[in-house]
Amino acid sequence: MSAPLTIPEVAERLFNFPHDRYLYIGGFMRSVAWAAGTLVLLEIFIDIRKNWRLLLPWFASLMATMVTLMTWGRGILLTNSKADLLDSILPTLMGITEVCLFSILSPRLNRVDPNPDLNKRVSFEPWHWWLLVLAIHALLAVFLVWNRISLTDIVNDFDLQLQPLAKEYMQWMHDDRFGAAIGFGWFFGLWMLMTLVIRRVKFFRCGLRYATLYAFLALLPIGIYSLVVYNAEKQRQRTDEFVFSVPTKSVELGQSPEQIEGILGQPERKGNLGSKVVYVYRDMKIIFLNGKVSDVQ
Structure with missing residues (x-):
């Protein structure tokens, strides 16, 4: 027979809900994207x-998925318990675009004519849209980070000891949003430029020439994404250093209720049984006897 579900258990699940949802969606969608990329x-x-010209865009697509892996991995360390519908929609859409980033490069979908008629109107191969998909991926990142910023309140969401790190975390998110917005502008602009080039410049209507130029343009996102991944890892390490440099809160026998509240804050529930008082926190229960801590469970 199963035990009845309790309010503290549901509260704990709600507290972990945004964290778990990002882990689930991110893990699932990235696995699908990497499977598509492998094929x-x-x-x-x-x-x-x-097909060697497809390698640089393929590697840039891989780096795009690494950016979401590293920034989400850093983000869930400090994300709060607030969540909304966009926290499901935006990560899912980003996962779909990551699948498209790889799939659109499939050689089976792209047939480059080495000797085209340069006077004919150009018909774009699917991989011509790769930069546009990359721009959409960056735009979704802008909205995702903006949503997390709007749901974060440093004073109410973080313990006093953690608030200095929370301020850094907010700055990281603002930097992420700005960087993603710049990336969107660059990638969309490059896509528009390449569209204009292939339509207006006969020299690049040769598929091999155009494909070569397009491939080397992928060096730009590779460089940008490499820097983002490096910074995200540094920020994760900063989180690690901060958390383990802060003295741990310890509860000791003989402490008063005022001392406990100063260490752990207000309890979720209080039980007053005369000389015996019980403080219930999310992960522990503290029992006072005659105004002093007598047991911790």
Whole structure:
């Protein structure tokens, strides 16, 4: 027979809900994206002499997924218990775009004509839209970070000891939002420029020339994403250093209720049984006898 569900248990689940949802959606969608990426990479290597131009965009797509992996991994360390519908929609859409970043590079979908008629109107191959998909991915990141910023309140969401780190965390998110917005502008602008180039410049209507130029443009997002991944790891390490440098809160026998409240804050529930008083916190129960701590459970 199962035990009845209690309010503290539900409260704990609600507290962990945003954290767990990002882990679940991120883990699932990234696994799908990496599976798609692996299949596309195998297709590229089957005829590497013909498909080598796809390698740089493929690697940039991989770095895009690494950015979400590292920034979300850092973010869930400090995310609060607030969540809304966008916390489900935006990560899911980002996961879908990451699948598209790889899938659109499939050699089976792209046929480059080495000797085209340069006077004919150009028909774009699917991978021409890769920069646009990259721009959409960055735009979704802007909205996702903006939503997390709007749901974060340093004073009410973080313990007093953690608030200095929370301020740094907020600055990291503002930097992420600004960087993603710049990335969106760059990638969308490059996509528009490449569209104009292939339509207006006959020289680049040759598929191989255009594909080569397009491939080397992927070096820009590779460089940007490498820097973001590096910074996200430094921020995770900063979180680690801060948390383990702060003295731990200890509860000792003989302490008064006032001392306990100064250490742990107000309890979730209080029980007053005369000379015996019980403080219930999320992860512990403290029993006072005659105004002093007598037991901790």
